[in-house]
Amino acid sequence: MNWKQMYVRTIAVVIGLFYVASALALLLTPEWFLDNIGNYPPFNRHYLGDTGSFLLVLGLMLLWAARDLARHPVMIALVGVGSLVHAMNHIVEDFITNRSTSSIVNNLLLFILSFALLLAARWANELPQVPSPSAVEPRYGRF
Numbered sequence: 001m002n003w004k005q006m007y008v009r010t011i012a013v014v015i016g017l018f019y020v021a022s023a024l025a026l027l028l029t030p031e032w033f034l035d036n037i038g039n040y041p042p043f044n045r046h047y048l049g050d051t052g053s054f055l056l057v058l059g060l061m062l063l064w065a066a067r068d069l070a071r072h073p074v075m076i077a078l079v080g081v082g083s084l085v086h087a088m089n090h091i092v093e094d095f096i097t098n099r100s101t102s103s104i105v106n107n108l109l110l111f112i113l114s115f116a117l118l119l120a121a122r123w124a125n126e127l128p129q130v131p132s133p134s135a136v137e138p139r140y141g142r143f
Contacts, residue, residue: 004123005069011120012066012076015113019059019079026052040093058082062117070127077125080117087111 001009025033030048034041038048058079065072087110094103 005127008069008076008120008124008127009066011116012062012069015079015117016059016062016066019055019062021059023052023056023059026055040097065124069124070129073121073125073127076117077121080114080121083110083117084114087114 022033022037025037026048030045030052031043033048034043061075062079065075069076087107090103090107090110094100094107
């Protein structure tokens, strides 16, 4: 495994686990999430649950893609695009409500994460695909 493959797999697994953990916090402990991580009042259990359910799928997509990077660059790219839209939404919201140093740092981290995913998708797309065992013709023909 070369360094690009290692980068792509690491990004997919680490961000995938982070998204799954964040999603579980949103789904199972939304009040705690609002108080400690995403302090964007007012509290709305429904919208936090919606966010958690979508974030769970994005995290699972990354973990699935990490199993066979060359076959799933589109999954990684879609999560990267979703992450970029999320980061842009924070820019708009923070300019309106929360112009602080911490919000600038958080927004910067969201953009770095998004571009790291998009770079991972590009590099995953360059990896050679190995045919799956079911796609390979039997050596002596079919019986």
